[in-house]
Amino acid sequence: MAARKVLPGQELTMPLIACSACGHRISIEAEVCPQCGHPNRASRPEADEPKCYACSATATTRCQSCGVLSCVRHLQSIYVTHGRGGAYELRCKDCYSFAVTWTVISGAIVPVVVLAILLLIFVRM
Ligand SMILES: [Zn+2]
Numbered sequence: 001m002a003a004r005k006v007l008p009g010q011e012l013t014m015p016l017i018a019c020s021a022c023g024h025r026i027s028i029e030a031e032v033c034p035q036c037g038h039p040n041r042a043s044r045p046e047a048d049e050p051k052c053y054a055c056s057a058t059a060t061t062r063c064q065s066c067g068v069l070s071c072v073r074h075l076q077s078i079y080v081t082h083g084r085g086g087a088y089e090l091r092c093k094d095c096y097s098f099a100v101t102w103t104v105i106s107g108a109i110v111p112v113v114v115l116a117i118l119l120l121i122f123v124r125m
């Protein structure tokens with residue numbers, strides 16, 4: 001029984017996997033199957049991981065306003081009103097600043113409008 005001779009460099013070759021589309025043996029490093037062009041999923045397992053919109057951390061949650069994927073650190077909790085009553089929502093930076101700006105604007109406009117109406121009534125009397 002003759003031992004199979006290992007060709008030089010053979011042990012250095014990349015592990016092969018079968019293409020999921022045509023079954024052609026391709027390197028796991030290959031981006032696409034050279035035979036049929038089918039994308040090789042095994043080449044980039046991290047590509048499927050959702051990433052945070054602000055950093056490279058894996059997204060574990062998402063903005064409750066626009067739905068952008070985010071890590072825990074880049075979401076901020078804010079109290080928002082929904083008609084009657086309100087709830088705390090986790091929001092991305094953009095949605096958070098929008099909500100804060102809107103709260104400040106409405107907080108500043110409402111007293112001014114009320115004051116103006118009261119003044120108008122007072123003047124007409
Ligand atoms: Zn293929």
Ligand SMILES: [Zn+2]
Pocket residue numbers: 052053054055056057070071072073074
């Ligand atoms: Zn982040």
Ligand SMILES: [Zn+2]
Pocket residue numbers: 063064065066067068091092093094095096
């Ligand atoms: Zn958002």
